[in-house]
Amino acid sequence: MTTERLGLHHKDILSPLLREITVPLSEYCFANLYLFRESHGYEVLSDGELYVKGRTYDGFTYLMPTMPAVSLDPVLLKEHLREVDFLFPVPEEWLGIFSPDEFEVFFHEGDADYLYTVEKMSTLAGRKLHKKRNLLKQFVEAYQHEALPLTDEHMDDARSILDEWQKDTVLDPGQTDFGPCREALDRYEELMLCGGIYYAEGEPAGFVLGEEVNDETFVLHFAKGRTKFKGVYQFMFNNFAKILPPKYKYLNLEQDLDSENLRIFKSSYVPDAMVKKARVKLRW
Numbered sequence: 070m071t072t073e074r075l076g077l078h079h080k081d082i083l084s085p086l087l088r089e090i091t092v093p094l095s096e097y098c099f100a101n102l103y104l105f106r107e108s109h110g111y112e113v114l115s116d117g118e119l120y121v122k123g124r125t126y127d128g129f130t131y132l133m134p135t136m137p138a139v140s141l142d143p144v145l146l147k148e149h150l151r152e153v154d155f156l157f158p159v160p161e162e163w164l165g166i167f168s169p170d171e172f173e174v175f176f177h178e179g180d181a182d183y184l185y186t187v188e189k190m191s192t193l194a195g196r197k198l199h200k201k202r203n204l205l206k207q208f209v210e211a212y213q214h215e216a217l218p219l220t221d222e223h224m225d226d227a228r229s230i231l232d233e234w235q236k237d238t239v240l241d242p243g244q245t246d247f248g249p250c251r252e253a254l255d256r257y258e259e260l261m262l263c264g265g266i267y268y269a270e271g272e273p274a275g276f277v278l279g280e281e282v283n284d285e286t287f288v289l290h291f292a293k294g295r296t297k298f299k300g301v302y303q304f305m306f307n308n309f310a311k312i313l314p315p316k317y318k319y320l321n322l323e324q325d326l327d328s329e330n331l332r333i334f335k336s337s338y339v340p341d342a343m344v345k346k347a348r349v350k351l352r353w
Contacts, residue, residue, distance in 0.1 A: 158346030179327035190310035208300030219264035226273035
């Protein structure tokens with residue numbers, strides 16, 4: 070078996086494999102793996118089949134498959150699982166192939182992705198989202214605003230937004246996703262990311278960026294806004310959902326990582342589904 074630290078040179082190998090998996094989980098995107106390679110200590114393992122070895126935020130080692138579980142060699146899989154804590158992230162639709170006699174399946178709440186219909190985000194319809202609509206209305210009425218594609222000419226503005234966002238958190242950059250987000254901006258085209266940037270009163274106000282995870286799901290890896298512009302996040306999510314190509318039915322805002330603030334924020338948009346990610350452990 071060969072083991073390498075995950076790097077940009079793995080993009081051409083991993084991207085097509087991950088693309089073939091077609092599940093809506095946010096981890097199954099090369100850019101996500103690459104940008105958070107330090108946080109998870111990602112390595113690429115090759116032994117006829119490719120795995121990504123990583124470490125969860127709560128300290129467990131795991132293997133992530135790069136093909137649907139049904140296609141994995143069961144003998145090799147068991148050998149590899151003896152070297153880590155579990156296989157992860159495993160979509161619920163794959164669990165049928167894991168015999169309860171041989172495998173233990175469990176879930177961690179903070180792992181689940183928040184999934185919303187694009188229609189919901191583009192309309193903010195319904196009683197439960199009336200506060201979001203009000204904030205959106207306040208933003209639109211209070212500020213002269215502009216929404217543009219995030220392209221090279223706007224990257225410095227996006228970096229300034231990110232810098233201000235980081236200062237406002239009053240946390241060390243190592244405690245936030247500042248580093249991965251900055252690298253996402255720096256390697257935007259190389260990682261084939263897509264996003265939008267938003268202006269209010271002629272000033273950079275916020276940006277979002279992400280990528281396609283499958284044919285009907287777009288995942289937003291980052292959303293950063295300047296809090297001086299009330300309602301900017303509601304405006305960004307609503308606008309971006311409106312301009313997504315019609316083939317996308319879902320918007321994935323990723324997991325909350327057991328952060329109470331993130332859980333409250335993402336739950337406030339009333340997710341249409343919580344996409345669970347199983348941890349599958351060998352029993353012996």
